[in-house]
Amino acid sequence: MPQRIATCLLIAICLVLAPAASGQSGKAFFKDAEALREAQRLTEALEKYGLAVQVEPGMTKAYQARAEVFVLLGRREDAAADLLKVHELDPSDAGHAARAALALLEVGRDREARTLCDKALAIDPKHLDALEAKVRVCLALNDLDGAAAASDAALAQKGTTDTYYLHGLVRMAQRDYRTAEADLERVIEWNYLYEDAYVALAEVQLKLFEQYSGPTMQLRTLDKAVERTTTALELNPRSTSALFTRSKAYALQKEYAKAIDDISKVIANGRTDAEVFLQRARYYNGHGQQQNAVNDLNRVLQERPEDVQALLLRAACKEANVDLEGALHDLDLAAKALPDGLHAEGVTAQDIQERRKRVADALFELNREEDPPSITLVEPGRAGDVVHVGSALRQIKVAGHVRDRNLLKAIRVNGTEADFGKDEKDPEFFTSIPLAATEERLTVEAEDVYGNIATIDLKVERTEGEAPVLVLTSPEPGPDRIITVPHGREELFLEGLATDASIIRRVTVDGIVASYVPDTNRTEFSIKLVIAGKDRITVRAEDRFGNAGELQVQLQRKAAPPPTDGGATADRPVERPAERPPGRSGGGTVSSGTTWVVYIENSDYRSFPALLGQGSDASKMQKAFAKYDVQRTISRKNMSKQQLERFFSTELRDLVRSNKVNTVLVWYAGHGRTVGGKSYWIPVDAKKDDIYTFYNYGPLKNLIENYSESVSHTLVVSDAAGSEASFYDLTR
Numbered sequence: 223m224p225q226r227i228a229t230c231l232l233i234a235i236c237l238v239l240a241p242a243a244s245g246q247s248g249k250a251f252f253k254d255a256e257a258l259r260e261a262q263r264l265t266e267a268l269e270k271y272g273l274a275v276q277v278e279p280g281m282t283k284a285y286q287a288r289a290e291v292f293v294l295l296g297r298r299e300d301a302a303a304d305l306l307k308v309h310e311l312d313p314s315d316a317g318h319a320a321r322a323a324l325a326l327l328e329v330g331r332d333r334e335a336r337t338l339c340d341k342a343l344a345i346d347p348k349h350l351d352a353l354e355a356k357v358r359v360c361l362a363l364n365d366l367d368g369a370a371a372a373s374d375a376a377l378a379q380k381g382t383t384d385t386y387y388l389h390g391l392v393r394m395a396q397r398d399y400r401t402a403e404a405d406l407e408r409v410i411e412w413n414y415l416y417e418d419a420y421v422a423l424a425e426v427q428l429k430l431f432e433q434y435s436g437p438t439m440q441l442r443t444l445d446k447a448v449e450r451t452t453t454a455l456e457l458n459p460r461s462t463s464a465l466f467t468r469s470k471a472y473a474l475q476k477e478y479a480k481a482i483d484d485i486s487k488v489i490a491n492g493r494t495d496a497e498v499f500l501q502r503a504r505y506y507n508g509h510g511q512q513q514n515a516v517n518d519l520n521r522v523l524q525e526r527p528e529d530v531q532a533l534l535l536r537a538a539c540k541e542a543n544v545d546l547e548g549a550l551h552d553l554d555l556a557a558k559a560l561p562d563g564l565h566a567e568g569v570t571a572q573d574i575q576e577r578r579k580r581v582a583d584a585l586f587e588l589n590r591e592e593d594p595p596s597i598t599l600v601e602p603g604r605a606g607d608v609v610h611v612g613s614a615l616r617q618i619k620v621a622g623h624v625r626d627r628n629l630l631k632a633i634r635v636n637g638t639e640a641d642f643g644k645d646e647k648d649p650e651f652f653t654s655i656p657l658a659a660t661e662e663r664l665t666v667e668a669e670d671v672y673g674n675i676a677t678i679d680l681k682v683e684r685t686e687g688e689a690p691v692l693v694l695t696s697p698e699p700g701p702d703r704i705i706t707v708p709h710g711r712e713e714l715f716l717e718g719l720a721t722d723a724s725i726i727r728r729v730t731v732d733g734i735v736a737s738y739v740p741d742t743n744r745t746e747f748s749i750k751l752v753i754a755g756k757d758r759i760t761v762r763a764e765d766r767f768g769n770a771g772e773l774q775v776q777l778q779r780k781a782a783p784p785p786t787d788g789g790a791t792a793d794r795p796v797e798r799p800a801e802r803p804p805g806r807s808g809g810g811t812v813s814s815g816t817t818w819v820v821y822i823e824n825s826d827y828r829s830f831p832a833l834l835g836q837g838s839d840a841s842k843m844q845k846a847f848a849k850y851d852v853q854r855t856i857s858r859k860n861m862s863k864q865q866l867e868r869f870f871s872t873e874l875r876d877l878v879r880s881n882k883v884n885t886v887l888v889w890y891a892g893h894g895r896t897v898g899g900k901s902y903w904i905p906v907d908a909k910k911d912d913i914y915t916f917y918n919y920g921p922l923k924n925l926i927e928n929y930s931e932s933v934s935h936t937l938v939v940s941d942a943a944g945s946e947a948s949f950y951d952l953t954r
Contacts (some may be wrong), residue, residue, distance in 0.1 A: 353372050383416055512540075550578060602767065630644070693720075694718040709780045795811070819852050820906065828906060833892060863908065
């Protein structure tokens with residue numbers, strides 16, 4: 223019963239309010255909207271106009287008024303939609319179609335605007351507004367014939383300031399500058415407040431400047447252009463079109479300071495398209511302010527990266543600033559952006575290539591020097607002027623590094639061309655050459671692009687030719703050299719022993735460097751190897767003289783165990799949840815087993831600037847490793863390259879093995895460098911510009927993982943101070 227009473231009351235209230243709501247007509251809403259518009263309450267006026275057309279959908283004057291408010295608010299798309307609606311409601315009115323066409327032209331819908339113009343003129347071929355709209359639309363579409371026909375018809379219909387103005391614009395587009403000048407002069411004569419006519423007349427003067435060859439007539443046209451645009455600016459000091467045109471006249475008068483001032487005012491008044499910045503860059507270039515020009519062109523090319531003229535201008539500015547490498551880069555970009563057979567404002571691909579050759583020749587001469595390259599031989603090993611080569615070798619690898627101020631032309635070893643990056647400075651080189659048993663000399667020669675040659679001539683001494691002996695100790699392959707792997711195993715931890723009469727230089731497994739002790743003739747090695755998809759592995763050891771021994775082992779996998787209902791077997795343990803890797807837990811301390819931190823701090827350099835204020839590095843490290851439960855921290859300071867190599871190859875490995883460490887976190891603080899795409903730590907005894915005195919920490923993560931089977935996680939953080947942004951390198 224109470225629910226029924228409430229329902230009846232609700233119905234009664236609705237019946238009482240309905241007449242009041244329906245009593246507000248569209249005209250009343252329209253009248254309210256007009257009052258709000260008069261009071262400059264435009265947003266509220268829009269709401270009332272909306273209610274008016276909602277109550278009376280055919281009220282064209284409400285749509286027209288709302289379109290005007292949309293224009294005031296800068297919402298031109300909405301204004302165009304309302305004017306199109308007016309045309310749909312009254313398609314027989316040519317004026318409605320003409321106004322909708324101009325609105326569409328404002329928002330870049332030129333083709334649709336042309337269609338509406340044709341509809342308006344089909345209704346009334348002599349409709350002046352429709353003819354004027356068609357002139358503007360045809361000019362936007364570069365349809366000069368259509369624009370000329372419409373402007374002639376409009377002028378024949380009635381000679382007004384607007385029809386003469388549009389007629390002048392069309393004649394200017396057709397390069398009939400004398401007729402355009404006469405038309406626009408008449409507009410100003412009839413209406414001296416016609417701002418656009420002054421700007422257009424100034425543009426005509428600039429076009430006449432290009433046609434005249436005599437300096438007197440040229441100067442006269444520029445003076446007229448400045449005069450007309452100055453008058454326009456007296457009428458409207460914020461006219462960006464008048465400022466833009468006057469800046470061009472000033473630039474042609476070589477008044478670059480005035481031109482820059484005008485074009486900067488254009489930007490200050492809100493016009494910030496690429497064309498404005500391109501124009502200002504031209505003025506800066508003419509005024510000798512090359513870096514300012516480059517800054518503006520950078521902004522242009524962000525918006526239009528394949529603008530050939532902007533690229534060529536930036537190349538010219540960089541060349542003037544003696545940034546010849548930057549100029550070459552821009553010329554290459556311009557050549558790439560310009561398709562074959564085409565041209566950009568008179569510039570062809572051949573012109574660009576000729577400019578590039580001239581700049582490249584200038585750069586070549588600028589960098590000319592007479593210093594010979596510096597050669598460092600790394601392989602084969604040498605002692606003074608003697609290289610030691612195994613007596614059994616008939617082919618040897620030769621590798622090293624060449625430093626020079628400029629690019630290298632060739633690197634030769636005993637007359638054989640070596641491989642190196644021809645576009646790299648200070649490249650590494652390598653080659654493999656035949657070496658007969660009677661060969662007594664090894665000659666390495668480097669030549670730079672200027673013909674400067676450096677040569678090192680070394681005596682070859684033959685040494686023992688025995689290859690290193692390899693033994694796998696875990697897992698043992700047995701006499702048949704077969705290792706049995708459990709089904710589904712994707713990684714295998716290998717341990718072994720390498721011995722030789724000479725010092726062992728490298729131990730690898732399937733090309734991957736294992737963990738071993740360098741500079742010894744007997745070393746244990748270990749490696750954690752991914753064996754997914756492999757049926758054999760190859761262990762290889764080389765001694766210092768290039769003698770190499772190999773051991774091949776086959777992998778034999780156990781068959782998959784038959785499925786069971788439950789319980790664990792020897793081959794199928796009970797499944798447990800996957801361990802979450804370190805550093806990825808939702809919060810709290812990461813469970814990472816036995817965890818050690820290694821902190822290396824290099825600051826007391828001999829050839830590099832000392833690093834001060836590194837006290838914050840320890841706090842940064844503690845913050846970065848805060849989620850790890852660390853049991854021990856090992857700190858080392860001011861380590862040489864030899865100390866770094868021995869620490870990571872031997873000392874740390876033995877400690878990790880004996881303590882069964884699961885996670886190793888390494889933090890380095892000190893100088894760093896990137897050379898040839900590789901990152902290096904700088905030991906305290908490193909020499910500047912000598913890459914072979916740096917420590918390449920790239921393989922360090924894999925090296926630590928190969929210490930022991932117990933190591934499951936490693937983290938290497940290089941908090942290195944260097945000239946490049948790449949020196950905070952976090953590797954997991």
